[in-house]
Amino acid sequence: MPFYDYTCGPCGTVFESLQTIATRNEPTFHPCPECGKEGVTKNPSVLAVCDSVRIGRSRPDNGFKEVQSRIAQHHPHHTMNMR
Numbered sequence: 265m266p267f268y269d270y271t272c273g274p275c276g277t278v279f280e281s282l283q284t285i286a287t288r289n290e291p292t293f294h295p296c297p298e299c300g301k302e303g304v305t306k307n308p309s310v311l312a313v314c315d316s317v318r319i320g321r322s323r324p325d326n327g328f329k330e331v332q333s334r335i336a337q338h339h340p341h342h343t344m345n346m347r
Contacts, residue, residue: 273303
């Protein structure tokens, strides 16, 4: 389940909440956890992207490279670059 960020309009408190995608708007219907007033809004989401090699993951193995080459054979316009 992803974390979503919310901001309280009256007091400006920013908080995050672990929500399912189906209930991601639920905190906007509840009062602020800090001041208790209504007026919570969901902040725009930001996608976090990282380099898997830099965080300790190894490069794709031969099995993955084989799947990648089969995709390239059957779908020549599909690009999937994994170094």
